[in-house]
Amino acid sequence: MKDQQLQDKVVGDRMNRVDGRLKVTGAAKYSAEYELPGLVHGALVGSTIAKGRITSLDTKAAERAPGVLAVITHLNSPKVPGFAAKSNPDEPPAIGQPLRVFHDEKVYFNDQPIALVVANTLEQARYAARLVKAQYAADEHRTDFEANKQRGFLPTQAKRNPKSAQNDYDRGQKNGYQTAPVKLEAEYVHTSEMHNPMELQSIIAHWEAPDRLTVYDKVQAVKGTQRAFAKDWGLPEENVKVIATFVGGAFGNGLHNWPHETAAIIAAKKLNRPVKLVLTREQMFTMVGYRPYTWQRIGMGATKDGKLVGITHESVGQTSSYEEFTESTLQQTRMMYTSPNVSTRYRILGLDISTPIWMRGPGEATGAFALESAMDEMAHLLNLDPMEFRLRNYTDVDPDNNKPWSTKFLKECYQLGAERIGWNKRQMKPGSLRDGDWFVGYGMGVGTFGANRGTAKARAVLQADGTVVLQSATTDIGPGTGTVMVQIAADALGMPPEKIRFELGNSTFPTAPSQGGSATVNTVGSAVLEACTALKGKLQQLGGAAFASAKPEDLTLAGGQLSLASNAGTKVSLADLRKQNNGQDIDVTVEAKPGNERQKYSMYSFSVHFAEVRVHAMTGEVRVSKMVSCADAGTIVNHKTAGSQMIGGAVGGIGMALTEGAVMDHRFGRYVTKDLADYHVPVHADAPAIEVAFVDKPDFIVDPLGTKGIGEIAIIGVAPAIANAIFNATGKRIRELPITPDKLMA
Structure with missing residues (x-):
């Protein structure tokens, strides 16, 4: 039987969610219940x-x-x-x-x-x-961003800390794009978007x-x-x-x-x-944050053969009058493409509104809309394929700090996505591909987010019935955290997933950071891995001389026994080991934290999103008819939940691009769009067939699991991919989100 044999690898499987039945039957208890x-x-x-x-x-x-x-x-x-x-x-x-x-x-x-x-x-x-x-x-009161944009100021944290990422930044010549033979200057607006x-x-x-x-x-x-x-x-x-x-x-x-x-x-x-x-x-809509209204201006210059000379990227994001909210709107511009001259300027604007908060992909998604739209615009000016233009400016080291990438497989993402979307059907001349009353266009957008890892603790307990309970004070906002932790533990322990339970969401459990910033698997997963290794080490000590010289990876807990993968005949029952532990549960708690890897390497996840859109010639209606999202996110622990993450991010990006935007009546400083009837989130009819592809190559510099994080790159780059596809379909460049029919028909 399966639990009596050596456990097959489950990391990478499309394993169902361990809490799926609880959720669909209503047994899962939420905060108000x-x-x-x-x-x-x-x-x-x-x-x-x-x-x-x-x-x-x-x-x-x-x-x-x-x-x-x-x-x-x-x-x-x-x-x-x-x-x-x-x-x-x-x-x-x-x-x-x-x-x-x-x-x-x-x-x-x-x-x-x-x-x-x-x-x-x-x-x-x-x-x-x-x-x-x-x-x-x-x-x-002041609530009108455009009327007060000139009041933007440098965040206090940047004034206090010269090394702050929010400070003015120049690499090479300030505003060096102005010396290029081919220049582009454009402004981009992202209206407030609500959680x-x-x-x-x-x-x-x-x-x-x-x-x-x-x-x-x-x-x-x-x-x-x-x-x-x-x-x-x-x-x-x-x-x-x-x-x-x-x-x-x-x-x-x-x-x-x-x-x-x-x-x-x-x-x-x-x-x-x-x-x-x-x-x-x-x-x-008013009390718990939102993606802030943001104005951006990009100046970009290139040689006639498509090499970037310089990029200047300015941004003003809104905040409240009583609290300074900042985000990393400009980071992708500093590190994504080879350019000798890069200048960034970040300001915030305090208005009489509630405080914004990070929203999926946070500032990187907002910044990518401007940067990736500008890259498409420059490619058009140069009469270059947008993917070719990006490849000509591909970076083999991080130009922001000259560090090597821990791993970077973005070119593989380009290839995977281009093949699946049918990029060869894209026409260089906008508006030249038509299907009846619909203009057809193709666009792409690149995303990146830091492959971050923090410090976390995890507890592993071998109980009397042979199950292992793991605990860590992380949370699960939807990606399937408990499921992937069980998979990690199953491989680490060499035991069936059904014999493992992961408990979370309780502050009495061992310390873990927030679920945010695409760092949960990297951080908590590493702690789970170390806790499982420590549990095996404790069992190894109790097992005596037969196991004394074994390596941790050679120990398995399948079938209620501690045994050697290299010699299944060497084994001892877990029940006997408990007896040697005075009949008590065998309990370990460990802390896992990163080393100095970040001092030596630049660590990021990468994505590229391809969109096929149709725009009705008479009405300006936009339909995203197909999307392909490709990710370089290290080891994929669960292809089902990771795929769902990418699909969810793509749908969120469709909302960002086409439907979502808060409208305020500035006479009263009050939102007009304040429910799901007036504020339009994308529904099933707005979401096309979305294909997902993963490079699935580990990055063991980031963490011992080889993971890099998916949650943010799932949406970063989606909105510009759709905006660029709309331009390819119609020849109309819309630089303010959301892109609604009235803007296309103007």
């Missing part, structure tokens, strides 16, 4: 102005409404110790400090939480919330004792959330427990702790009862 004794419900009241102060709050009608237990405002809120008062009361929160909810009467953005109604039922809380009336002294995961942001806050807090919270970092709330409330970290076992989708908005979370904790403290707070879909 826990039942606690005495649980009550909260509903937030948002401001109706974008800037100013509250002059009065009438909460009497709400307080008298059926089932209402409390109405919490800045006038009666328990004080949060971490919201220390400033010497100057008119000074906004410090740089990097989130909004201090219910701290004072100041209003910094429209729909800012100004009250929380708590009632016995959700319906009672929401009804009463509508009864809260506020009066304001409104100030003139809209299926699961709404939600929290249950429960003070188990005056100094002991437990939260069931939709977050991407249980340890980071634990630290943040412990600091806010002046508690030891071990007195704060954060549970996020299942997360119903997240694109980065779970990387920050938001005002609604603290509001629920305040209410739970005031009432001494657990409080559940679930945001509405409209509040998801």
